[in-house]
Structures are given as C-alpha cells and as structure tokens.
Amino acid sequence: MTHLWRRYLLWFANEHVNFRIPELESILSMYDIPLRWLEGPSALPYVIAELPSEESVKLLASRSVSLRCAVELWARAKTRDGLHEEMKAFPSERTSSYFSADKSFRVTVETFCKTISQKEKVEKIEEFSYLPIEGPVNLSDPDVILHLIEYYGMEPNNIPEKPYDLFFGRWVCDGSRDLICKLSLKKRRFIGNTSMDSQLSILMANQGKVMPGDLVLDPFVGTGSLLVAAGQFGGFVLGTDIDFLMLHGKTRPSRITQKKREVGESVKANMEQYSCLDKYLDVIVADCALPLWKSSLVLDAIITDPPYGIREAAERIGRAVKPGEEDVEYRISEEHILAGHVPSKVVYSLKQIFHDLLRFAADHLKLGGRLVFWIPIIRSEYQDGSEGDLPKHKCLTLVANSEQVLSAHSSRRLLTYEKTAEVGGSEDTCESGVEGGRFDNKAFRACYFNQLRQSDT
Template sequence: MHLRKMWPRYLLWFAQEHVDFRHAEMQSLLSMFNIPIRYVEKPCEVKPYWVVEVPSEECVRKLASRSVLLKNCIELWSRAKTEAQLHQNLKRAMQNSTDQWITPKSENGVCDQDVCPSGLIEACRPVDKSFKVEVETFCKHFSMKEKVEKIEKFDYLAFEGPVKLKKPDTVLSYIEFYGLEPNNVPDEPEDLFFGRWVADGQREVIQQHSLKKRTFIGNTSMDPALALLAANQAQLQDGDIALDPFVGSGSLLVAAAHFGAYVCGTDIDFLMLHGRTRPTRVGQKVRKKEESIRANMVQYGYGARFLDVVVSDSSRPLWRRGRAPAMDALLTDPPYGIREPTERVGIERESYSLPAAQRAQHVPAKLPYALAQLYRDLLAAAAALLAPGRRLVAWYPLLRAEYSPEQLPSHPCLELVANSEQVLSRLTARRLLTYEKIREPDGDEAADGGAHNFREKYFNSGEETRRARKERRARELAAYLRQKEIQNAQLT
C-alpha cells in the first residue's frame, strides 16, 4: 500500500452509440482546451465509461460543455467489483484524513480498491446542503423499491442536509455495470461506481436539432449527432469562420453555428440552395416558400452567425489565387453519386465557344465529377484556405471489405489526425476524416484523392438503393397479384 498525490479522479460515462467516434471526439476537445489527462486504466473500446484523472473539476466541465457522446461526469469516490468492497472503500475513505489517495498494489492493473480523501465526502455533508442519491444500472433493470433498498445501504455516510429530489445542492450517483450482453445478464454486476455528479454532456442538443422539426431538409441531411461530432472534430469555437464547400441543406452549418462559428457554404445545386428541390418529407407536394438554409439558422437562433451560401463549382476555385481568406475550418459531406449526383461544370466537346448572344440565358452543362478528383480538389482547397493548425473534417465513403488506410486521400500540407467509421450497411461504410494543416503549400503541391471509385463499385457490389429496393418489391407484388388472378380465373 502506498500514498500518492493525484489529480482528482472522474468517471466519464458515454452514450453507447457511435462508439468508434468516442476517442476522436474526446481527443479533439482535450487538444482544443489544452487539458492534460491521465488514464487510471486503458479505456476499453466497447465499455461505456473511462476512469481518468484531470487537473481540476473545471476541466471536466469544459469537456461536458462540448461533448455530444458524453452522458455525464462523476467525481469518483469509490469503485469496486463487488457491492461489499464498494462500501468498505467508502468507509475507509471517511477515515482517510490526508489529501492523498490510498492505492493498494494491483496485479491486474485495475484500481478498484482506491480510497479517496475524506475531504471529498466532507465537502458535501454540511447541514445546509441538500442532496439526493440516484441509482443507475447498465444492461439491467431495477424496480423503484430495489433502488431505494440500495440507497439505504449508504446511510453510514451520515449526510446532515435535507433530501431534495429536485435541484439539490449535491447529486450522488451509484452505478452498477452488468456488461454488454442484454441476452446474457449476470446475476452480479461486473463493476460498481459511486461518486458526486459534476456535469452532463450535450445529449439534449441532438433532440433540439432533430430533423423531424427542422424547417428545411434534403435527401441527405445529416443526423444531428454526427453533424455536432464533425463540428467538435473541427475544434470550432466562438468567433471562428467555417466553410462547407458541399453545403446541401446546411446541416453542418447548423452544428458549427451552435458552437459559436460564423458559417458560409457553396454548392453547385442552384435549386437546393434556393429551396426548390423536390420535397423530402412524406406527403409534402411542394416546398414551402420559407424553406431555406437561412430559415434553419433563424429557427435555432443562429441567424446572426449565417454569412451566406453561394452557387459555385468546387472543381473551379471560387477564391483568387494568392488572395484566399484564412478559414478556421472546412467541414463537409461531399456527394457520393448514390442519392445525390457528383457533378462539375464542363462539356465533352473540345474547343467549344458559347456565342455572346446566348450567354445571358445560358445554363452551364455538367459532367460527372469523379470522387478521386473531388477529394483532390477538396484537400487542395483546405491547404489553400485554412489557417495553420486548423482543420478539414470530411466524410469519405468506401466498401468495408476493401478498406485500407493507404486508399485515403492525402496532401503534403495536411496531417490525418482522426479517422472514425460509421457502418452504413453490410457492405458499405463511411469514415469521418479529420486533417490538420501543418504548413503552408510550397509551390503546386498536389493532393492524392484516394484510390477507388465508390459509385461504380457500389452498384457492382449488389447493394440496392432505397428506390431500387422499392421498385423491385413493387414488381414482385405485381407479379404475385397477376399469378393470383390467373389462379382465380382457372378455378372459375
């Protein structure tokens, strides 16, 4: 047994969704706030919690103020593998008059018998401080009666203040973790935790930004949780300027503005930017007059942070060479050529010249925009537009069976700092790639746009689009009805 001076210890409890994005989001926030962290044990990729040490409570509050995957943060008083051990740790902690943790040597590296300083408990015990105890379980349900019985076992803590169920001064959390298999729940918990609640994450923002209530959406409007994750990966803060070069219906602009950024975007689709595309919602015949990206920003109170959107071809840089503004972030979800086309302005005829008389009313022709070229142009734009140290965050589609890090886009001026996967189907996925600008371009350095044609391989893989699946089922139903008609005719 030894005494060691430690930073405060906290339990970070995460939502069990988008698990592959958890580490990337936390590392982005730790870097953005310049918060050092120590892991009491190496985080398990599948378990919904981390046990960490950081310099102060203010640090975990900063993390909670931004993270959309973090459910809550708890100042950890006791952790154990059994209920008896948990209570024994707390009783010993009440006798620990030092400001240090007492840590028995552990053979397996899991510190489940640490004794916290008694000062953590004493600070919550004054007679003028109200409190309550919450019981949470993971992968198992308890009745209210069972929860009350568990709470009563903590009576030896002898809190002197009144119990207050709504807005108490102190919330104490008792958590039992029963593993990750709901169909094979053990009789006893695998891990138990007890401590003081510190802060909740930003889970409620996901519901506030729900697409069901949003004024303007399109076929590929991004899920709010993923859009907020992308904004965190971009490390956007109050007063930053963010650009989406494939803005679509502006979901990423909403997320960026939520964290205080001023936002702008470009897109080649004139009808989308003017809210005149075919309606996406079931039963809606025509777009409403007020549907637009600006309307979305006003709906959430971000109107003052909306700069503008411009109809523009990303294959032809909008900014003058040598006079590009310094952006704080580029975040985007380019079209993949499946539900939305990948197009650029152009014509297949060589040496074509448009007569002057037709130019005023001319609508430019479009050509397919290969994904490899699209990502080359995107990374080149990021190298030119971003300020040093700032980030490009972009989604990249691929076939799961063919993925390798070598096929990802790259640029000499950009460093890939995060790479998280969202599984879309049995065959396909997309990755949220985060690049950080490490230096200014030297001459005409070229980007590598990746080594695959996702659209061609997607359709050759046998993967059905929603429309194709609907049409196939309609054909099968029609064939079935015709067969029934023939059988009925034969019977009569």
C-alpha cells in the same frame, strides 16, 4: 493556481461508439485541457481519467454529445462489499464539504444493461447509510447528487446476476446531448434527402474544433445541416453547392406529408430558426471543382459531406469528352447567352472530389485548421489501419478516422485532417494510395447495389 487532479468517470451514450474518443480528444485539444488516462479507450461505455479541475470537466461536457455524464469517482470495485469498503476508506476531507448540514442531496442509482425495480434501488441507497450526510434530501433540485452505477456488461440477452463493475461518486455534470434534440431534423424547417443527422453534424463541428468567431466553409452545403451545427458553437458559416434548385428551396420536399416547398424554406431560414442568423454569411451556387475564392481566403475549418452518387449525383461543370478528344476548359464565348445559360454537367469522380478537397484545404486552411469530411467504403475492401489507402496531402495530417456502419457491406468513414504545414510549392501535392475501384463512382455504385441485392436475396 495549483491543479487539483481528481479521478473522474466519463460515461458515454451507447451509440456512435467509434466517434467517442475522437470527439473527446478534439475538445481536449480545443480548450488545451490536459488529461491522464487511468482506464483509457475501449469498447466499454466509459473511461476513467484524471483531470486538473472540475471546471475542465464541465468545459469538456459543455461541448460533447457523446458524453452522458461525468462523475467524480470516489469508489470503484467488482463487488458490492468491495465498493463499500473502498468508500469507507475514502479520505473524509474530500467529502466533508458535500455532507454539511446546509447542502441538500439526492442519491441516484443507474444500472447499465439491466432494469431493476424502485424497491431494489432504495435498498441499494440504504446501504450507504454509513455516510455522515447531515443535509436534507431534495429529489428535485439538490445541491449534491451522489451517483451509483452498476455495469452488467454489453449483452442484453445474457445478463449476469451480479454486476461486473460498480462505481460510486459525486455527479459533476451531464454532457450536451440536449443539443441533439434541439437541432433534430424532425423540427428543422428546411431539409432534403441527404440532410445530415443532428448528432453527426455536431460531432463533425466538434471534430473541426469550431470556436466562436471561426470562419467555417461547407463546399457541398446542401440544406446546411453542418452550417447549423457550426453556427451553434459560434462559427461564422458559409457554403457553396452546384445545385441551384436546392439552394433556392425549389427541389421536391423530402417529407412524405409535404407536397411542395413552403415559402421561405432555405438555409438562411434554418439559421434563423436556431437563433444564429448573425453567424450566417451566405451560400453561393458554385462548382467545388472550380473554386471562386481569392488566394488570400483563410478558413478555420472546412466541414462537409461530399456526394457519393447514391442518393445525390456527384457532378461538376463540364462537357462530355469523346475518346481521343482533348478535354478543354468549359467556356461560354458569346456574352449574350450567359444570363439564361444552364451549364452542362459531367460526373465528378470521388477520387477527383477528394483530390480537390484536400488541395483546397491545404491552400486555404490556417495552420492548425481542420478539414472534416466523409468517404464511402465497401467494408470488404477496407481493413482497419489501412490509412495508406486514404486520400492524403503533404500539408495535412490525418488525426481521426471513425466508421459509421450503414449495412452489412457498406459504411462511411469520417476523416479529420489537420493542417500542419504551409503549401511550399508544386511539390506539396495531393496523393491517393488507391487506384481504381474504391474511389471510382461507377465501381462504387455497382458494388454498393450489387451487394445490396445479394443481401436482399
């Protein structure tokens, strides 16, 4: 089949700006969709690109929660007169099939960063009266939707009289932003203090390139938000967590109006709530520092949010070691106390968490499989492009690094690694370009709360 490359306007939601392109590129890679940038990534809420078919655009939109809509772009100009001149010059053979008598239509007007009246919208629509449209108007369910978008910049307190840019074309499809509402934590049966926001969970699943039939693990599973998102895309999901009470739904409820946990609150109940129980394998109480898996385990994706020691403790099984004392493996020598034994725990340093996570991913991901996880950052200590300071492994390649700003002084970055080589021996080890403070729990907590107090004063 010959590809019919067309020009498309991809319009994004104006939130999580830093995640748009990594999500877009992940989906393109997932479905092997080629794309030619005409106006590529920038701070603007849109990009213009050529894609080989309308089916590829719809496939892209079927997964993206950053994308608001896709429009086949027929005309684009800086002025209203220029837009109409370009539209009049657009090849009629490209539009005639949409203007036939058997096709109903609707024209929609959208203004970015400016509100206009319905009367003004009608006036703008009437300016396109030269189009040879023969079909009837249908405002509720038309066969063809023509879309006019006027862009007035990004400053709501400094709106220009005339738009900076105008776009006109045929609406192709919307993105999958309805999935954000569907998986909203407000409606979720089982949540906790650190349950991941639904939109970010979906973004992480897309970054992990989760496809139907994939095996996906969350080693810090908590209440299972990331499993829910992966399960929505057809992945078979499983998780581990050291918190016995959390996995058994026995922790204190995080909702203010809820005094105690309801019967049946669990990760499994969440999966059942969203009709993906058939994708749920299980969750296991286990220490991420002591992997319980066979060496033959092969995963398609590892998607997780490790604890930072702020809202949830970062702990592993172990015993406190006095200065000069040797750190020996934690063992229970007497079998009769095993049944009721609660293992002691020690601080699981951020640096060690990331080291263990990357090493585990290198051992158990398939080639091309992805590891997606968050790291906390004190913004004054991190400079864009300083990827040498991030955790790394010789078998894993960093393919995306997106920031979510949490406050004036702190943020977290979503890192996506792809496995590009098999582990060949002891030389394939984890490395960290950071020594000391940045990935040290106590240093991070101290800096976080110190700057929080300074901002309050």
